[in-house]
Amino acid sequence: MPQAPEPLRLGDAALLGALHGPTELLPISSSGHTTLISELAGLNYAKAPSQQRKPLEIALHAGTAAALLLFPPAEGCGGPRGLKGLAFRGAMLAPTAVAGLAGRNRVRDQLGTTATISAGLLAGSVAMVTADRSRGTRTATDASIVDGLAIGGLQALAIWPGVSRSAMAITAARWLGFSRGASARLSRSGLVATSLAAASLEGVQLAREGIPRQDLPALAVAAAGGFVSAVVARPMATRMEMGAPLWPWALWRTALATVTVLRIRATGDDGHR
Secondary structure, eight states, rough: OOOOOOOOOOOHHHHHHHHHHHHHHHHOOOHHHHHHHHHTTTGGGGSSOOOHHHHHHHHHHHHHHHTTTTSSSSHHHHHHHHHHHHHHHHHHHEEEHHHHHHHHHHHHEEEEHHHHEEEEEEOOOHHHHHHHTOOBOGGGOOHHHHHHHHHHHHHHHSSTTSOOHHHHHHHHHHHHTHHHHHHHHHHHHHHHHHHHHHHOOOHHHHHHHHOOGGGGHHHHHHHHHHHHHHHHHHHHHHHHHHOOOOOHHHHHHHHHHHHHHHHHHHHOOOOOO
């Protein structure tokens, strides 16, 4: 008879919850940080089977998404308004939803190692820095359904862990000629919808499979941590909406990827489970 896995540790859940808010709001990849920091810090979570890690990831997303609902609406920050805003967000969500339904689990299994996540961080960094050289001046209120589809299409690449939904949304908006601040606001205008959709989709799947009762305390801690850390991180996201450049976050991503690659070379362990 197979031995039951060890319960998720509350300390691991608290640390990952504290990381999740900032990494979800900023263009640095929450999924990438959850996996890589767990590996680098030697957390018990990194050794847990995938069916045990998945509920905690959903709890993290749910907590952060709940915090996002408390933030001022994107319309009040210069985003597209009314029916135009709804149409834009729907167009932005559609490609991401299709990609998630079609291949999220398959892609995560194939590209969820520390090596491939590091590659995703580096690829996203190059795209961010390249796009941020644009001298775009379009405002967020100019965004159309076509813009939403284009932004959502690139954002769909974020099913590759390490790429980051917000990074790809901002990158696409910059390539479309939007200013730095407008690009960050457009990214946030779709962040709540995509976060809630992802958490809901995986939550339904998880409900069918069942949640081990022994892990419920850790899941509660993770959700609470994701909520609180997102609220605390809000000022950093606000700076981006005021026009802050992307290179510091690209540098951060590159540093984390580099440290991870050096560890892989030293240990020969790419984190594949």
